[in-house]
Amino acid sequence: MACGHDHDEAFDENGKLIVPDEVQEAIRTLIRWSGDDPQREGLLDTPARVARAWKEYCQGYGEDPARHLSRQFEEVGGYNELVLLKDIPFQSHCEHHMAPITGKAAIAYLPRDRVVGISKLARVLHGFAQRLQIQERLTAEVAQCIWDNLQPHGVAVVIEAQHGCMTGRGVKTPGVGMVTSRLLGSFLEDSRSRKEVLSLMGY
Numbered sequence: 001m002a003c004g005h006d007h008d009e010a011f012d013e014n015g016k017l018i019v020p021d022e023v024q025e026a027i028r029t030l031i032r033w034s035g036d037d038p039q040r041e042g043l044l045d046t047p048a049r050v051a052r053a054w055k056e057y058c059q060g061y062g063e064d065p066a067r068h069l070s071r072q073f074e075e076v077g078g079y080n081e082l083v084l085l086k087d088i089p090f091q092s093h094c095e096h097h098m099a100p101i102t103g104k105a106a107i108a109y110l111p112r113d114r115v116v117g118i119s120k121l122a123r124v125l126h127g128f129a130q131r132l133q134i135q136e137r138l139t140a141e142v143a144q145c146i147w148d149n150l151q152p153h154g155v156a157v158v159i160e161a162q163h164g165c166m167t168g169r170g171v172k173t174p175g176v177g178m179v180t181s182r183l184l185g186s187f188l189e190d191s192r193s194r195k196e197v198l199s200l201m202g203y
Contacts, residue, residue, distance in 0.1 A: 019051040027051060057093055058131055065127030065141075069149040072114040084108040084200055085121045094165050095132035103135075103161025103177075106201040109146055110153040110186055110193070121146070135161055135180050143182035154186035156197045179203070 010018045024047035028038035036043065086106040094101055107121045128141045143157040158181045167174040181203075186193045 017052050017055060019048045023051045024048055057091075060127045060130030063127050065124045066145050066149050068120040068123040068127065069116050069146065071120075072116055072150070074114055079115070080111055082108055082110055082197060082200070083115060083118070084197070085118050086201055088122050088125055090125055090129045090161075092129040092131070092133045092138065092161075094163060095134060097165040097169065098132065099164030099168065101129075101133065101135065101161050101163050103159055105142070105157065105159045106203075107142065107146070108154075108156040108187075108197050108201065109150060110155075111150070112152050114150060116150065135159055135163075135178055139180040139182045143184055147184045152185065154188070154190075154193060154197075155182075155184040156187040156194075156201070157182045158198070158201050158203055 012018055027047035027050050031038040031043060031046065038044075038047065084106065085108070086104075088105045088107065090103060090105060092101040093099065105125050107125065124145055125142050128138055128145070139157050139159045142159075143155045146152070146157075147155045158179065160177050160179045162175070162177055166172075166176055181198075183194060183197075187197050188194065
């Protein structure tokens with residue numbers, strides 16, 4: 001997914017992002033279309049608040065998540081076994097309805113020559129999640145980013161999430177979780193490695 005970023009953003013004296021009039025008017029239009037009055041007291045500041053919130057929800061467009069993997073270390077003490085970070089919470093929004101996606105991810109890789117700080121794996125996830133997404137693509141993007149930049153023996157990413165477009169509209173079925181996975185390298189090609197990593201992830 002291509003990244004876009006507005007370098008002409010302006011801030012007021014309190015450090016708040018100044019929201020263009022046309023953006024606020026678009027949100028007022030949506031409020032009216034939903035059946036409410038954007039001029040009533042409780043909604044007067046809502047357009048600016050919503051716009052600032054969306055800018056934060058989608059801040060991943062302003063970065064290349066691969067940058068978090070730029071600082072690498074040679075394997076410490078000859079360590080060349082599985083590295084796994086699990087139960088990483090994240091939030092995103094679906095590109096179809098712009099509804100919330102809330103879930104957790106497990107990310108693993110089998111180092112070849114180098115490792116990164118474990119927090120960097122979570123930062124890669126958040127960099128891709130803070131965009132309009134579908135879960136399948138998010139899973140694939142995280143795995144491919146790690147594969148391309150660390151060149152490990154294997155990468156495994158499993159994401160489990162709930163989708164607001166299912167819980168709050170349409171079939172209105174809360175509590176349903178969707179699981180997606182992407183396996184690369186040894187985790188895809190070797191059944192024992194695949195079984196081990198999925199077992200450690202809890203799947």
